[in-house]
Amino acid sequence: xxxxxxxxxxxxxxxxxxxxxxxxxxxxxxxxxxxxxxxxxxxxxxxxxxxxxxxxxxxxxxxxxxxxxxxxxxxxxxxxxxxxxxxxxxxxxxxxxxxxxxxxxxxxxxxxxxxxxxxxxxxxxxxxxxxxxxxxxxxxxxxxxxxxxxxxxxxxxxxxxxxxxxxxxxxxxxxxxxxxxxxxxxxxxxxxxxxxxxxxxxxxxxxxxxxxxxxxxxxxxxxxxxxxxxxxxxxxxxxxxxxxxxxxxxxxxxxxxxxxxxxxxxxxxxxxxxxxxxxxxxxxxxxxxxxxxxxxxxxxxxxxx
Amino acid sequence: xxxxxxxxxxxxxxxxxxxxxxxxxxxxxxxxxxxxxxxxxxxxxxxxxxxxxxxxxxxxxxxxxxxxxxxxxxxxxxxxxxxxxxxxxxxxxxxxxxxxxxxxxxxxxxxxxxxxxxxxxxxxxxxxxxxxxxxxxxxxxxxxxxxxxxxxxxxxxxxxxxxxxxxxxxxxxxxxxxxxxxxxxxxxxxxxxxxxxxxxxxxxxxxxxxxxxxxxxxxxxxxxxxxxxxxxxxxxxxxxxxxxxxxxxxxxxxxxxxxxxxxxxxxxxxxxxxxxxxxxxxxxxxxxxxxxxxxxxxxxxxxxxxxxxxxxxxxxxxxxxxxxxxxxxxxxxxxxxxxxxxxxxxxxxx
Numbered sequence: 001x002x003x004x005x006x007x008x009x010x011x012x013x014x015x016x017x018x019x020x021x022x023x024x025x026x027x028x029x030x031x032x033x034x035x036x037x038x039x040x041x042x043x044x045x046x047x048x049x050x051x052x053x054x055x056x057x058x059x060x061x062x063x064x065x066x067x068x069x070x071x072x073x074x075x076x077x078x079x080x081x082x083x084x085x086x087x088x089x090x091x092x093x094x095x096x097x098x099x100x101x102x103x104x105x106x107x108x109x110x111x112x113x114x115x116x117x118x119x120x121x122x123x124x125x126x127x128x129x130x131x132x133x134x135x136x137x138x139x140x141x142x143x144x145x146x147x148x149x150x151x152x153x154x155x156x157x158x159x160x161x162x163x164x165x166x167x168x169x170x171x172x173x174x175x176x177x178x179x180x181x182x183x184x185x186x187x188x189x190x191x192x193x194x195x196x197x198x199x200x201x202x203x204x205x206x207x208x209x210x211x212x213x214x215x216x217x218x219x220x221x222x223x224x225x226x227x228x229x230x231x232x233x234x235x236x237x238x239x240x241x242x243x244x245x246x247x248x249x250x251x252x253x254x255x256x257x258x259x260x261x262x263x264x265x266x267x268x269x270x271x272x273x274x275x276x277x278x279x280x281x282x283x284x285x286x287x288x289x290x291x292x293x294x295x296x297x298x299x300x301x302x303x304x305x
Numbered sequence: 306x307x308x309x310x311x312x313x314x315x316x317x318x319x320x321x322x323x324x325x326x327x328x329x330x331x332x333x334x335x336x337x338x339x340x341x342x343x344x345x346x347x348x349x350x351x352x353x354x355x356x357x358x359x360x361x362x363x364x365x366x367x368x369x370x371x372x373x374x375x376x377x378x379x380x381x382x383x384x385x386x387x388x389x390x391x392x393x394x395x396x397x398x399x400x401x402x403x404x405x406x407x408x409x410x411x412x413x414x415x416x417x418x419x420x421x422x423x424x425x426x427x428x429x430x431x432x433x434x435x436x437x438x439x440x441x442x443x444x445x446x447x448x449x450x451x452x453x454x455x456x457x458x459x460x461x462x463x464x465x466x467x468x469x470x471x472x473x474x475x476x477x478x479x480x481x482x483x484x485x486x487x488x489x490x491x492x493x494x495x496x497x498x499x500x501x502x503x504x505x506x507x508x509x510x511x512x513x514x515x516x517x518x519x520x521x522x523x524x525x526x527x528x529x530x531x532x533x534x535x536x537x538x539x540x541x542x543x544x545x546x547x548x549x550x551x552x553x554x555x556x557x558x559x560x561x562x563x564x565x566x567x568x569x570x571x572x573x574x575x576x577x578x579x580x581x582x583x584x585x586x587x588x589x590x591x592x593x594x595x596x597x598x599x600x601x602x603x604x605x606x607x608x609x610x611x612x613x614x615x616x617x618x619x620x621x622x623x624x625x626x627x628x629x630x631x632x633x634x635x636x637x638x639x640x641x642x643x644x645x646x647x648x649x650x651x652x653x654x655x
């Protein structure tokens with residue numbers, strides 16, 4: 001901002017970084033005014049910390065059935081603040097440990113989904129004509145399809161593993177992103193500087209990667225945040241239906257265990273409530289962040305602050 | 306499953322999907338309709354092909370899956386393969402499957418040895434009862450609360466409404482269902498069990514008593530479904546009305562001296578309805594997911610419950626049949642909606 005930037009020695013790279021830093025600061029200043037977004041961010045920081053420090057606080061022994069410390073189905077007590085499950089495992093530890101799988105799968109599935117969506121959206125917006133028509137027809141088809149049914153079908157026919165779950169969620173949830181990115185790509189490509197880049201001999205790859213991608217990136221970011229929340233819900237759903245990896249502990253898997261152990265009919269609410277709250281809080285936190293990012297980027301939306 | 310309803314640009318991006326060429330005149334409408342129906346036929350064929358290859362080409366022998374990994378003699382294996390037509394070349398299996406599917410034959414369930422289509426038609430009315438009731442309730446609730454929320458944009462009511470909708474939207478439907486069962490069926494503390502824990506009827510009732518009994522069983526599943534689904538309708542209705550808020554015709558209506566309430570109901574809301582209803586139909590796929598989970602949790606004898614049973618075996622022909630059914634139903638519903646819009650709103654197809 002000061003004399004440095006005006007110095008003739010500042011190369012184009014340094015200038016670009018300066019511009020990026022300035023827009024990041026501006027973004028944060030606007031984001032800060034969204035109270036719901038800040039609450040979401042705080043929730044995310046809490047759960048990220050919880051998941052990252054889980055090996056230190058609870059350790060992987062917590063999911064071991066043989067070395068369970070308590071008796072089966074104990075009510076909450078001083079020793080086990082959330083009670084125990086049907087194997088006598090500490091439920092608080094399981095919920096903390098489960099955050100790792102739920103967050104990991106949510107992040108990976110959302111990344112895969114948004115990557116597919118961005119690729120389809122940018123290419124469909126850039127190459128017009130038959131290619132785009134076919135691609136958007138496929139997108140519309142996926143958009144209307146009951147995605148959970150498709151994901152369930154995929155998870156049923158493939159082996160039970162985390163990779164399967166990530167793949168099943170990722171390849172079924174990309175169409176919304178593809179539509180959004182395509183619309184944005186079309187808007188960007190109609191601007192004069194794209195014509196200039198073409199006139200100077202910029203190829204398809206150059207235009208898509210250097211001009212279109214940076215312009216759709218903010219939108220992709222907001223979409224990723226929203227997508228993580230639905231991926232976490234989808235992961236919990238698949239695990240609850242018994243389609244997750246049976247060897248790992250996840251929040252959805254805990255709920256399935258609870259249901260199979262008869263926690264519902266015997267009224268053992270302490271078994272059911274914590275994993276569900278954890279899912280809801282994380283999903284809500286990502287949604288709030290995503291909406292705040294969205295409204296910073298597009299103030300016309302009128303999202304309540 | 307998708308986050309589309311929570312993001313307003315998604316609403317705007319998806320809405321043009323329902324729009325087509327000009328639909329002003331009768332011939333224009335017929336052309337528009339033919340285009341939509343043609344598109345739907347292509348989509349249905351795509352579902353048919355996906356349904357086949359998804360369940361065949363992916364590694365794993367269906368017969369092994371069917372026997373659940375138990376040891377089985379070579380003769381038995383061959384007999385099973387023959388019974389389900391798995392010994393034929395893939396191409397013949399495919400043409401056979403297409404021919405049968407088009408005449409309504411979706412194969413035979415591995416587990417119960419009954420035609421898949423019979424199982425589906427048995428369960429369908431129960432699902433329609435549950436889904437239909439919930440659909441009407443959550444659409445109306447979402448539109449009413451969403452438009453009120455947008456009218457007082459930024460106020461306390463708006464923030465409470467949006468906050469509650471977002472929270473319920475983030476809750477897994479199956480978890481909410483389980484909690485409702487614990488609180489209202491099993492009973493917790495001083496609250497006695499008010500509603501049945503699951504199923505659709507207690508049995509032995511007839512006539513009006515039977516209707517009441519079914520309604521009694523219907524309460525909790527419908528409440529669960531409405532609670533998790535109304536949020537997206539609310540958010541879409543809210544953003545659709547916000548788009549109309551600055552319009553000149555509203556200023557004119559106010560200048561005429563109309564009461565604020567009338568301006569909202571007669572002028573603003575009708576214009577916000579169409580994008581909302583479009584999105585309600587586009588999001589039917591998400592509702593299918595909710596129905597599967599709610600029926601599983603409440604042991605409702607519908608298609609969702611059937612799907613869950615088929616999954617846990619896994620009974621591949623039944624899973625496949627239900628996959629085809631759910632996908633086709635959603636496509637057909639969307640096409641019907643597309644065909645009705647231009648009659649309701651002349652702006653569609655402009």
